[in-house]
Amino acid sequence: GAVVSQHPSWVICKSGTSVKIECRSLDFQATTMFWYRQFPKQSLMLMATSNEGSKATYEQGVEKDKFLINHASLTLSTLTVTSAHPEDSSFYICSARPHFKPGQGPPDGYTFGSGTRLTVV
Amino acid sequence: GEDVEQSLFLSVREGDSSVINCTYTDSSSTYLYWYKQEPGAGLQLLTYIFSNMDMKQDQRLTVLLNKKDKHLSLRIADTQTGDSAIYFCAEKVGDYKLSFGAGTTVTVRA
Numbered sequence: 314g315a316v317v318s319q320h321p322s323w324v325i326c327k328s329g330t331s332v333k334i335e336c337r338s339l340d341f342q343a344t345t346m347f348w349y350r351q352f353p354k355q356s357l358m359l360m361a362t363s364n365e366g367s368k369a370t371y372e373q374g375v376e377k378d379k380f381l382i383n384h385a386s387l388t389l390s391t392l393t394v395t396s397a398h399p400e401d402s403s404f405y406i407c408s409a410r411p412h413f414k415p416g417q418g419p420p421d422g423y424t425f426g427s428g429t430r431l432t433v434v
Numbered sequence: 435g436e437d438v439e440q441s442l443f444l445s446v447r448e449g450d451s452s453v454i455n456c457t458y459t460d461s462s463s464t465y466l467y468w469y470k471q472e473p474g475a476g477l478q479l480l481t482y483i484f485s486n487m488d489m490k491q492d493q494r495l496t497v498l499l500n501k502k503d504k505h506l507s508l509r510i511a512d513t514q515t516g517d518s519a520i521y522f523c524a525e526k527v528g529d530y531k532l533s534f535g536a537g538t539t540v541t542v543r544a
Contacts, residue, residue, distance in 0.1 A: 317476075354537075355537075359533075362531070408477075410530060425476040425478070427475055427476040428475065428476045
C-alpha cells in the first residue's frame with residue numbers, strides 16, 4: 314500500500330532557530346500534500362495544502378512566512394518552521410494524495426505520515 | 435474541525451462492543467472516514483463510507499450513516515486492548531480536503 318515517510322519523528326530546537334520537516338511518498342507520486350498541526354488531545358488542524366510545482370495554499374490564520382512549505386517534486390514536500398518559538402511546539406503531521414484526475418481518486422487516497430513532535434525550548 | 439463533532443471519551447470492557455458517534459454539517463460530503471491514531475503516531479485509515487450508503491461492514495467494524503441527521507457511527511465488535519486509541523471521524527469537503535472531529539479516546543479495560 315501507499316507509504317508516507319515523515320522525518321524527523323521528533324526534534325528539539327532552541328527558540329529562534331528554524332526546523333525543517335520532510336514528508337516523502339515512498340511508492341507513489343503525490344500531486345498534493347497536506348500539512349496538519351495537532352495540539353495535545355485535540356483534532357488535526359489543516360495548515361496548508363501544497364501542490365507540486367506551485368505555491369502552497371494556506372488556511373486562514375496560518376502565517377505563510379512562519380511556516381514555509383516547499384513541494385519541489387512529486388515525492389517530497391517540506392515544512393520549515395522559521396524562527397521557532399515555544400508556542401510552535403506541537404505535533405505536525407503530513408498526508409499525501411496520489412495523483413488522480415480532478416474529481417477522481419479512491420476514497421482511501423489519503424496516506425498519513427507518522428508525525429513529527431516539535432519541542433521548542 | 436468545528437464542523438465535525440464527536441464525543442471525547444469512551445471506556446469499554448474487553449470483549450464488549452464499542453460505539454463511537456459523530457455528527458457532521460456538510461451535506462455535500464461524498465465520503466466519510468474513520469481514522470485511528472495510536473500514541474505518538476500518525477493516522478491510520480480504518481474504514482470509510484460513501485454518502486449513498488447506509489451501512490458498511492468490514493470484519494469487526496460496522497459503519498452506520500444517517501444522512502438525514504448527518505450522523506455517523508463506528509461500531510467495533512469484540513473490542514480488544516489493541517483497540518485503545520484515539521478515533522477520528524472525518525468528512526471530505528470539496529475535492530480533497532478532510533475536516534476532522536476532535537477525536538474520541540477509547541480506553542479498553544480488562
